[in-house]
Amino acid sequence: MSEVSLDHYLVLGAVLFVCGALCMAMKRNAIGVLMGVELVLNGANINFVAFARYNPVFRLEGQVFALFVIVMAAAEAAIALAIVLNFYNNHMTVDVDTAEELKG
Amino acid sequence: MHLENPGLLYVAATLAPLASFLLLLLAGGLRLALRKNRERGAALYQMLGGDRPHRAAAFIATGAIALSFILSLVGFVYFLQDHPLPPHAESPHAAGHPEGGPAAEASSGSTADRWAGSVRWAEIGRFNSTKSTVLALGYRIDSLSTVMFLMVSFIATFIHIFSIGYMSEELAPVVEDHQVHTEEGHLHRRGRFGRFFLYLSLFCFSMLNLILADNLFQVFLSWELVGICSYLLIGFYYERTSASNAANKAFITNRVGDAGFIIGLLILWTYLGTFNFQELFHKLPQALQDGSLPKWALIVAGLGIFLGCVGKSAQFPLHVWLPDAMEGPTPVSALIHAATMVAAGVYLVGRVYPLFTEEARLVIAYTGGITLFLAATVALVMTDIKKVLAYSTVSQLGYMMLALGIGGWVAGLFHLITHAFFKALLFLGSGSVIYGCHHEQEMTRMGGLYPKMKITAITMLVGVLTIMGFPLFSGWYSKDMILAQALGYFLVHRQHFLLLALPLFTAGLTAFYMFRMWFMTFTGPPRDEHVHEHAHESPRWMTIPLIVLAIFSVCVSWGSPIWSAESSYLGGHHGLLEMSEPADELKNLKMMDEALNSAVHDSHTLAEVLAYVAAGLGVLFAALFYYWRVLNPADAKLQFAGVHRFLWHKWYFDELYSAVLVRPALHAAHWCRNFDTYIIDGFINRAAWATTMLSRWDGIFDLAIVDGLVNLTGRIIFACGAWLRRFQTGYIRSYVLFLVLAAIGIFFALTYFLNLAAAGP
Amino acid sequence: MSQATILFLIIAAFTGLSAVAVLVSQNIVRSAVWLLFTLAGTSGVFFLLGADFVAATQLLIYVGGILVLVVFGVMLTAQGPFITMKVGAAEWVIASVVGLLLLGVLVMSMPGPEAFGSSEAAPANAQVSSSTQLGETFLGLPGAMPEANVSGLPKTATAVPRTRVSYLLPFEIVSVHLLVVLIGAAYLARAKRRKGGLP
DSSP: OOOOHHHHHHHHHHHHHHHHHHHHOOOOBBBHHHHOOOHHHHHHHHHHHHHHOOOOOOOOSHHHHHHHHHHHHHHHHHHHHHHHHHHHHSSOBBBBGGOTTTTT | OSSTHHHHHHHHHHHHHHHOOOOOHHHHHHHHHHHTTTTTHHHHHHHTTSSSOHHHHHHHHHHHHHHHHHHHHHHEEEEHHHHHHOOOOOOOOGOOOHHHHHHHHHHHHHHHHHTEEEEEEEEEOSSSSSTTTEEEEEOOOOOOHHHHHHHHHHHHHHHHHHHHHHHGGGGGGGEEEEEETTTEEEEEEEOOHHHHHHHHHHHHHHHHHHHBBBBBHHHHHHHHHHHHHHHHHHEEEESSHHHHHHHHHHHHHHHHHHHHHHHHHHHHHHHHHOOBHHHHHHHHHHHHHHTSHHHHHHHHHHHHHHHHHHHHTTOTSSSHHHGGGSSSSSHHIIIIIIIIIIHHHHHHHHHHHGGHHHHHHHHHHHHHHHHHHHHHHHHOOOOOOHHHHHHHHHHHHHHHHHHHHTTOOOHHHHHHHHHHHHHHHHHHHHHHHHHHHHHBGGGGGOOOOOOOOOHHHHHHHHHHHHHTTTTHHHHHHHHHHHHHHHHHHHHHSSTOOOHHHHHHHHHHHHHHHHHHHHHHHEEEEEEEEOHHOOOOOOOOHHHHHHHHHHHHHHHHTTTTTTTOOOGGGTSSTTOOOHHOOOOHHHHHOOOOOHHHHHHHHHHHHHHHHHHHHHHHHHHHIIIIIIIIIOHHHHHHHHHHHHHHHHHHHHGGHHHHHHIIHHHHHHHHHHHHHHHHIIIHHHHHHHHHHHHHHHHHHHHHIIIIIHHHHHHHHHHHHHHHHHHHHOOOOHHHHHHHHHHHHHHHHHIIIIIIIOOSSOOOO | HHHHHHHHHHHHHHHHHHHHHHHHOOOHHHHHHHHHHHHHHHHHHHHHTTTTHHHIIIIIIIIIHHHHHHHHHHHOOOGGGGOOOOOOOOHHHHHHHHHHHHHHHHHHOOOOOTTOOOTHHHHHHHOOOOOHHHHHHHTTTTSOOOOOOOOOOOSSOOOOOOOOOOHHHHHHHHHHHHHHHHHHHHHHHHOOOOOOOOO
16 A cells, blocks of 8 residues: 555545445434435535545535535524434334335 | 900900909908008998998999909800801811801901900010010900800809808807807807908909910919909808818819929920910921920820819819818809819810820820719719719819710810809709708708708709700700710720720719709708708898709700700800811811810700710609619618718729828828937027137137236336336435446447447547 | 555554454444544545545534444444344354455456556645635636646637536535435434333
8 A cells, every 4th residue: 555545535435435334224223224324425525625625526425415415414404303203102112114005 | 236346345354353353452452451540440340330240242242243244245146246156058078168157257357456456564584575475465365265254243243142142150259160069069250241251252253264364374373363263252150170171182283283284384385385276386387397395295285274274173082172162152162163263174185185196195095084984983972962062073174085085075164054054053952951951062962952942952953964964955965965975985986995884884974873862851851850940041141142053054955956065055066166166276286186076966856865864763763862862872872881881982093192102202201300309400500509618719719818918918017117216215325326337328329339439448 | 665655554554453342342332433433544644635624524514423423323223232242253254255356356447557647746736725626626626737638529720618616506505405304304313212122
C-alpha cells in the first residue's frame, strides 16, 4: 500500500454502507433501524467526498452533494423519529416485529 | 244442326260422370267436415243430408250417366251421317270392304279430324327432341267406340236406376250388417248410399275414358282407375273380412296382369317411340321389315299386353278374383264384373289387334279356350246364384278371347256387346231375387219363386235363353259367329282341334248350368219355407231396368232380315263392328288369312247345326235333373264325388296359389322380419351399446385426464402462490434483506452481464 | 508508509470498527454510542479528504443534532425489557452472508486507481481553502466549475455555450424542505392519547 487512493476510501464507504444495511435488516428496535439509515447515508457521503477529492472532473460537486445529504438526513431523522414515536404510542413497543399486519 | 267436332260430344259424355264424381266428393267431404260442429253449420249440413245419406246423390250420378248416354246417342247419329253403313251388297269377305266404307272415309279427310283430337299432356325425355316421347290425352271415335260407348252408358244408366232401389237400405242413418260380428252383436254403422254412387260415377268416367282413348298411355291410366274403382266397390262392405280379402285379391291379381301390360308398353315405346294406336299401326310394318323392331320383342310386347287383359278379364290363370268379387253389391257385379270392366280386356285386345303376331294370337286363343272350359265346369256345381253367374262371365269372356285369337275380330267383339246386355240382365235379375228373398243367395234355399216374382223370372228366362243361343235372341248371332270361326279355323289348321272341341262342348255346358240355375231358383217346390214365405217381387226401380235390358238383349243384334246373322246391323257384314275391323293394317302386316276367311264363311251353317245340338243336349239334361226331376242330382254328386269335389273347390286354384305364392311370400316376410329384428336391429343395438361404452370411457377420460390436467394446473399455481406467500412475512427486516439481495443482483447483472459498469480489479 | 497513510488507516479502522459495533451490539444505548463514534470517525475522514466544511457540518448536524435526536428517541421509547431484543442465530448467518455478498459486489465494482487519471491533480485543488471553493461552486462561478461533460449534443463548429451548474435553487428547495419537515414532524409527534396506558 504505497499511498491512499480512491479505492481505500471507497472500501471504507462500502463497509459503512454494508453495516448500515445490515443494521436495518437485523435490528429489532426501531431506533436501531434508524441508526442503520444514518450509517448508510454516512457511507454514501464518504463516497461522494472521496470522488470529489480524487476525480478531476467533478471538482467539488461531491462535497456539495454531501452537504445536501447531511441536511436531508437530518430532516429524515426527524420524521423517522416522529414515526417511531407514533408507532410506540400505538403498539406500546418499538419492536418492529410486531408490525406484521402485512403478513400474507 | 251442324257440329264442327262431333267427337267432342263423346268427350263431354266422358266428362259428365267425372263431374258427378267431383260434385259428390265435394259434397260428401263438406258434410264430413261439417259433421263435427253440426250445430253451427246446421243449415248447410242438413242440406247436404245431415246424419243420413242424401238421396240426391243417386239422382246426380244417374243424371250424369244418363246425360252421357244421350250425348253418345246424339254422337252416334252424327257418326252415322259421316260414316253411313254401306248397303248389303253380297261381296265376298275376302275382297275386303266395298267402296262405301273406306272410300267415304278417305274422301272426306276432314271427317277424321271431326272424330279425333288430342291434347299434349306431358313430354318425357326432352333432352333430345327426336327421342322424347309425348304423353297425350286424346280421343278417336270409330264405330267400335260408338257402339261400346252406347253399350256402356246405356247399361250403366239402368244399373244406376236399379241401384237406387237395391241400395235403399243404405239410406238409413244406421245400418246393421249381419255378417260382421263385434262384441255387442252385429256391427252398426252409418249408411253409405252416397258413397256407392260416388264410386260408380268414378268408374263410369274411367270406363268411358278407356273406350275413348287413342293411345295406350291413356288406356293404361283408365285401366288402373277402373281397377281402383273395382277395389273400392268390391270392398264396399269393408268391415266384412271376406269382402276386404276379395277386394285385395282382385286388385293384386289385376296387378300381376298390369305388370305384363307395362312390359308391353315399355317395349312398344322403346322400339316404336309412341303410344298412339294409329302411329303404332303405321310404324309397325316398316319397323318389322327393316329390323328396328325384332320379332321376339313384338311377341313379348303382345303377350305382355295380353297378360294385362288376362288379369282384367279374368282369364286363366288370373281368373281367381272374379268369383270372389261377388262380395260386392249386386249392381256392382252387374256393371263392373259382367258388362264393362271385364270387357275392357277384350276391348283392348280388339284395339291393338295388329300388334299380335301369329304366336301371340295362338296363345290368346288357347287361353280363352282353357278359360271357357274351366269356368263352365266349375259353374256346374256352384250353389250361390251370383257365383254361377260369375263363372258364367269368366266362361263367356273366354269365348271372346278365343274368337279374337283365331281371327274372328268381329265375332269376339260382337259377343262382347251382346254378352254385356244379357249378363247385366242376369245379374240384375239375380239381384232382384236376392233382394226379394231378403239377401238370400244360396239356390239350395230357393225354389218355386216363379209365382212370387213373375217379372224377374221372365226376364231372367230371356237372359238364360240368350246366353244359350236361342234363335233370334242376340246371343244366338254372336255365339254362332264364334263357333263358325272356330270351325273354320279347325278346317284350315287341323292340329288345333281343341279350339273347336272346347267351345262346342262348353256351349252344351253353358246351356246346362244356366238352365239349372233358372230351374233351381224359380221352379219346383220351395226348398226353404221361411224364405219362400217372405219372398216378394222387387220394386219398380228394379224391375223396369230388367225389362228394358231384356228387350235389348233380345233385339240388339237384329238386322234386316232378322233371321240372317250376316245382316245384323251390329255384327254382320258391313255392320258397325266390321267398319272398325283393322283389315288394312292386317293386310299390311300380311296377317290376313284369306283361306281362313273363306273357310269360316263356308262353315257357317255347319257351325249353327252343331251349336243347336250342343245347346239342346244341355237344356235336355238340365231339365231332366231339375225340372222333370227324373234324374237325381244328389245321386250324380255321390257317383262323381271326386269330380264334384274337384269342381267344388274350383279346380283347387286357390289352394295352389296359396301354397305356391302366398305361403312362400309369408315365409319370406317372416324371414325378413326376423332378419330385421335380430340382425339389423341387433347390429344397431350393438352399435348403440358400443357407443354407450365409448361415451362412458370418454366421460371417464374427460373427467380424469382432461379435468385432472386442468385441476392439476390450478393446484400447481395455487401451490406456487402459497409458496410465494411465505415471502410476505410482514417483517420489515426481511423486506430489507430482500431489498439488499435485489440490489446485489442488479449490481451483478450490470457489472458482469451488461458491461455497464467498469470491470472489477 | 507515509504519515497520511497511517493516519488514514487509524481513522478508517476506528470508523469501520465502530460501524460494525453498532451492528453487533445488543444494547440500544450502546449502539447509539458506537454510532456517535462512527459519525465522529466519518468527520475525521472528511477532514482527511480536505473537505473541512463538510466535516464541520457533519459534526454539527450529525453528531450534534441527529445523534441527540436518536438518543432522545431511545430515552422516550426505552422500557426495561425492550432495550435488548435478541435476534436468532440463523438470522445472523443469513445477514452475514448477505452482508459479505454486498460488500463483495461493491468492492468488485470499484473503478481502480487509474480510472480517473493520477491523483496528483487533486492536491492542486487541496491548496485552496475548500470552503471558499465550495461557496463558489454553490454560486456557479466560472472559475470554480469545470465545463460539464455533456454527452449527446450534436457536434458543431462553434462550441456550444455550456451551462454553468449552480446549486442555488437546490439550496433554497432544501431550506423549504426543512421547514416542511419540521412542521410535519411536529404534527406527527403531537401529543395523543396513549393506547393501553403506561405499563
